[in-house]
Amino acid sequence: xxxxDAIFSRAGFWNDTDILVACIATVTVLEASxxxxxxxxxxxxxxxxxxxxxxxxxxxxxLGEWMPGILEHRGYTIDRVAGQLYLGQEGxxxxxxxxxxxxxxxxxxxxxxxxALGRANSLSIWPMRRPVAxxxxxxxxxxxxxxxxxxxxxxxxxxxxxxxxxxxPLMKRLGYKAKQAGxxxxxxxxxxxxxxxxxxxxHS
Numbered sequence: 001x002x003x004x005d006a007i008f009s010r011a012g013f014w015n016d017t018d019i020l021v022a023c024i025a026t027v028t029v030l031e032a033s034x035x036x037x038x039x040x041x042x043x044x045x046x047x048x049x050x051x052x053x054x055x056x057x058x059x060x061x062x063l064g065e066w067m068p069g070i071l072e073h074r075g076y077t078i079d080r081v082a083g084q085l086y087l088g089q090e091g092x093x094x095x096x097x098x099x100x101x102x103x104x105x106x107x108x109x110x111x112x113x114x115x116a117l118g119r120a121n122s123l124s125i126w127p128m129r130r131p132v133a134x135x136x137x138x139x140x141x142x143x144x145x146x147x148x149x150x151x152x153x154x155x156x157x158x159x160x161x162x163x164x165x166x167x168x169p170l171m172k173r174l175g176y177k178a179k180q181a182g183x184x185x186x187x188x189x190x191x192x193x194x195x196x197x198x199x200x201x202x203h204s
Contacts, residue, residue, distance in 0.1 A: 007087065014083050022086030023078075029092055052081050100157070108161045138174045142167035142181075143188040150192025154199065159189035 007018065014022075026049075034042040054063035055075020064075055076084075085091040145163045153159055164185040171181035193199075 011087075012083070014079060014087065018087060019079055019082045022082035025086050025092060026082065049081065049085075052076050053078075106158075108158060110162065114162075135175075138167070138171040138176065139184050142171065142185050143191075146185070146188035146192035147195055148192075150189065151195040151197070154193055156186075156190045156193045159192050160185060163189065 030042050030045050033045065050060065050063070053059040053075060054067055055061065055073050056064055058064065058075020059078055061075060064072060142163070145167055146159050149159045149163050153162070168181045168185050171184065172178055
């Protein structure tokens, strides 16, 4: 924040401090993903970074010799990779974080307040108020709740975090397996993002 104008003025010609901070931030994000999601996501990130270094002009030129066919590339230096990951618009502070900080945060906050008020189940319980309940009722409730939320959020991620907080436990309580409940909610929220009038505006 303090050096924003200076960073803009030397765009593409990063100094040692920029690269050091970029490396620290990248390691921090990888560790945060390990704690939040699991070791698998961190491994995927590390493999992508190592692959960027593999090539005759990269930090790991010997690894480039093992890359067959279309996987082979020239390789990139640590300055280029760190700058792209941390200081570029496609990196850590790119579009995904921008969407998360603007659109998604609002609806996650709404979901948290709605749950704190004890009204969470009101979004999903009404599809189940039928004379004859079926085994598919909880899944239908998740789909309808995600469709309703998708019509005002336009973001699959915000939809999962908001409606999934109560539809997934509801499905699990009624006999659905955890993976099955998560899959239903993910599919429902992904479909919900194309609901009018927003129709996926959170990802555009």
